[in-house]
Each structure stands twice: as C-alpha cells, then as structure tokens.
Amino acid sequence: MGSVLNVAEFDRIxxxxxxxxxxxxxxxxxxxxxxxxxxxxDVPIALVSLVDENRQWFKSCAGLSVKETPRSMSFCSHAxxxxxxxxxxxxxxxxxxxxxxLVTGEPHIRFYAGKPIRDPDGKKLxxxxxxxxxxxxxxxxxxSVLIDLANWVExxxxxxxxxxxxxxxxxDLELAQQDxxxxxxxxxxxVKEKTEQLLKNDRLSTIGSMASRIAHDIRNPLSVxxxxxxxxxxxxxKNMDDKMKxxxxxxxxxxxxxxxxxxxxxxxxKTTEINLEFFYVSELLKNSIQNMxxxxxxxxxxxxxxxxxxxxxxxxxxxxxxxxxxxxxxxNASGQIIIKLxxxxxxxxxxxxxxxxxxxxxxxxRIFDHLFTTKPExxxxxxxxxxxxxxxxxxxxxxxxxxxxxxxELPKLQ
Numbered sequence: 001m002g003s004v005l006n007v008a009e010f011d012r013i014x015x016x017x018x019x020x021x022x023x024x025x026x027x028x029x030x031x032x033x034x035x036x037x038x039x040x041x042d043v044p045i046a047l048v049s050l051v052d053e054n055r056q057w058f059k060s061c062a063g064l065s066v067k068e069t070p071r072s073m074s075f076c077s078h079a080x081x082x083x084x085x086x087x088x089x090x091x092x093x094x095x096x097x098x099x100x101x102l103v104t105g106e107p108h109i110r111f112y113a114g115k116p117i118r119d120p121d122g123k124k125l126x127x128x129x130x131x132x133x134x135x136x137x138x139x140x141x142x143x144s145v146l147i148d149l150a151n152w153v154e155x156x157x158x159x160x161x162x163x164x165x166x167x168x169x170x171x172d173l174e175l176a177q178q179d180x181x182x183x184x185x186x187x188x189x190x191v192k193e194k195t196e197q198l199l200k201n202d203r204l205s206t207i208g209s210m211a212s213r214i215a216h217d218i219r220n221p222l223s224v225x226x227x228x229x230x231x232x233x234x235x236x237x238k239n240m241d242d243k244m245k246x247x248x249x250x251x252x253x254x255x256x257x258x259x260x261x262x263x264x265x266x267x268x269x270k271t272t273e274i275n276l277e278f279f280y281v282s283e284l285l286k287n288s289i290q291n292m293x294x295x296x297x298x299x300x301x302x303x304x305x306x307x308x309x310x311x312x313x314x315x316x317x318x319x320x321x322x323x324x325x326x327x328x329x330x331x332n333a334s335g336q337i338i339i340k341l342x343x344x345x346x347x348x349x350x351x352x353x354x355x356x357x358x359x360x361x362x363x364x365x366r367i368f369d370h371l372f373t374t375k376p377e378x379x380x381x382x383x384x385x386x387x388x389x390x391x392x393x394x395x396x397x398x399x400x401x402x403x404x405x406x407x408x409e410l411p412k413l414q
Contacts, residue, residue, distance in 0.1 A: 015123040034062035050126035079114035080124040087113035090135035115150035159223040274312035288320035297334040303341035310413040327354035353405040
C-alpha cells in the first residue's frame with residue numbers, strides 16, 4: 001500500500017510541475033477569484049494554494065504577505081487527501097493543528113475551509129481555501145459557493161493546458177475567424193442578457209454566485225478564442241496580407257471588449273454586512289496598490305499626512321483600487337494620479353485626482369448609476385459598487401471636473 005501511495009504522490013507532483021505554473025508571477029485571473037472569495041465569505045485570507053513536494057506555494061494570496069510555507073505546517077496538504085471540502089471551525093480544538101505554528105503564531109488561524117483543485121486529468125494539485133482568525137461555522141450554502149469558486153480555478157488550469165497545447169496546432173485564419181466572430185457575438189449577447197436580468201431582479205445579493213456561473217459559461221470559451229487567435233497570428237503572420245491583419249485586429253478588439261464586460265460583472269460582488277475597525281488610510285492605500293499592476297508611465301502620488309478611519313478594510317480597499325484603475329484607464333496608462341487626505345473634526349475626505357481628459361458634463365449626473373457607462377467595453381458596474389460601499393459606511397462619494405477628482409467623505413466614528 002505504501003508504494004502505491006508513493007507512486008500516486010509522485011504522479012501528482014509531476015502533474016503539478018507539468019502545468020508550469022509554480023513560481024510564476026501573480027495573475028489577475030486567479031487574484032480575482034481570491035478577492036471575490038474574501039468579499040463573499042468576509043474572511044481576511046483567501047488562497048489558491050499548490051502543494052509541492054516540500055512546500056505549499058500560493059499562486060494567489062489575498063490577505064497574506066508570504067508566497068509559500070513549508071508543507072509540514074500546511075493545512076492544504078491535509079485537504080488534498082479529501083475528495084470533498086475540508087473545513088475546521090476552530091483549529092485550536094483540532095489535534096492535527098492545535099500546535100501548528102500557523103495557529104499558535106501568525107497568522108493565528110482558527111477557521112479553515114479548503115476545496116481540492118484538480119488538473120484536467122483529475123489529479124489534486126492544491127486547494128482554494130479561505131481562512132479566518134476567529135472560529136466560525138461553515139454552512140451548506142457556503143460549501144456550495146466555495147465549490148463553485150474552486151471549479152472556476154480548475155477552469156483556469158484547463159485554460160493553461162490549452163495554451164500549451166495550442167502552440168502545436170495550425171489552422172487557417174480566414175476560416176477560423178468566421179467561427180470565432182460568431183461565437184464572439186453569441187457571448188456578447190449572453191453577457192448582456194445576464195446583466196439585464198440582474199438589473200430587472202434588483203437582487204444584488206445574487207450577483208456573487210452569478211459571477212461564478214458567468215465565468216464557467218463564458219470565460220472558458222472566450223479564453224479558447226483568445227488563445228486560438230494569438231496562436232494563429234503567430235503561426236500565419238508571415239503569410240498575412242493587410243486585409244487579414246485588419247481582420248485579426250478587429251477580432252482582437254472584440255475579444256478585449258467582452259473581457260472587459262466579464263471583468264466588470266465579476267467585480268460586482270454581493271453586498272455583505274460591514275465589519276468596522278480602525279485602520280490608517282496609508283495602510284489601506286498600500287494594501288490596495290500592492291496587488292495592482294500600475295504602469296511605470298503612471299506617477300502615483302500618495303498623501304503626505306495620515307489619519308485613522310473606522311471602516312471595513314476590504315471593502316474600502318476595493319473602492320480605492322477601482323478609482324485608481326479607472327484613472328489609469330482614462331489616462332491611457334500615462335499620466336499622474338494625486339491622492340489627497342483632509343482630516344476635519346467631523347469627517348475625513350480622501351480625493352483621487354487624475355490628469356485625464358475629464359468627464360463630459362452630461363455624463364457626470366449618471367456616473368454612479370448601476371450599469372451606466374460611456375465606454376464600449378464597460379458595463380458601468382464598478383462605480384456603482386463604490387457608491388454602495390461608501391453609503392454602507394454612511395459616507396458620500398462625489399466627482400468633479402477640472403481636474404477630474406473623485407472624493408470620498410467618511411464620517412468620524414467612535
């Protein structure tokens with residue numbers, strides 16, 4: 001029996017290395033999943049963890065500064081021995097983990113829930129897990145959502161495998177383009193239908209789970225389209241005439257447009273209760289920025305002063321990230337963003353000023369409306385989320401031009 005287990009573990013580790021994902025840079029497609037898990041479960045830590053021979057390495061680590069830990073103290077190395085979700089309500093009461101350094105020391109794990117994630121051949125490579133520093137229960141509904149998000153991670157693994165295999169495949173660009181454009185049109189219509197349905201039902205609480213289904217139904221074929229298009233260009237570029245190059249560029253623009261729509265929908269997470277604690281604004285800004293890909297051509301100027309605010313840190317950081325990302329986009333990734341902080345006895349104001357072209361006057365009154373956007377590739381979800389979060393904090397978010405400045409005003413809470 002021992003030799004069988006050793007062979008199985010050898011095959012599992014070989015499959016992990018064959019995926020060629022270990023020690024690769026962070027990727028938004030995985031970070032988006034852990035950020036959504038953080039918000040949906042209201043936990044400080046969410047991880048995509050891959051269990052190697054002597055370590056567990058984090059492809060995405062929302063809420064944790066380290067990139068790996070020894071396998072000997074890994075919760076996930078236990079979780080991959082299960083077929084189902086492994087959850088621990090209070091690690092201090094579990095003899096397997098009560099003396100674990102991650103329990104007795106930083107990050108002081110109490111609650112853990114991890115769903116094994118597999119490669120396309122079914123080998124368990126690691127987990128999607130959520131961690132809390134206080135004991136908590138884990139309901140059947142929680143389990144269902146965690147499984148959906150883990151399936152999403154597995155879909156991204158499949159996309160990685162497809163990317164590698166498509167490099168060895170050649171197709172005719174003209175014939176493939178017709179089929180890809182038809183799928184593009186179908187996918188765009190499907191996104192619109194789902195978005196309209198969400199708006200009519202007015203159920204913000206269902207959007208988180210809907211995001212998982214959208215990712216499952218739409219993200220995978222769209223990724224195949226993108227990879228096929230990229231590979232065909234690489235394979236046939238030398239034989240392309242100007243007409244074919246223009247057609248390929250048009251196809252790429254359509255794919256990018258749908259990708260932007262999907263990303264906005266995934267950001268439109270459901271509203272949850274806020275967990276108010278005191279944080280320094282500088283800390284919140286640092287956490288918001290550290291996982292962002294800010295171009296070198298963007299000069300980001302942070303406040304020279306600092307203040308404490310009472311807020312839900314994860315939600316306020318999501319607002320900061322959204323406003324900074326919007327500024328980068330309107331400036332075409334080149335310009336200056338100035339973040340200012342003003343502390344008065346009644347409130348704290350945080351403003352985000354950019355050197356972009358400004359917002360048309362007829363657009364300003366509707367800029368925070370859900371699903372309103374002037375960008376062809378957008379859905380208008382992001383600023384609507386920001387407004388909802390700030391209002392949850394009894395605050396106000398506003399915008400003005402010359403220069404374009406978004407201002408958040410939060411009351412001082414005791």
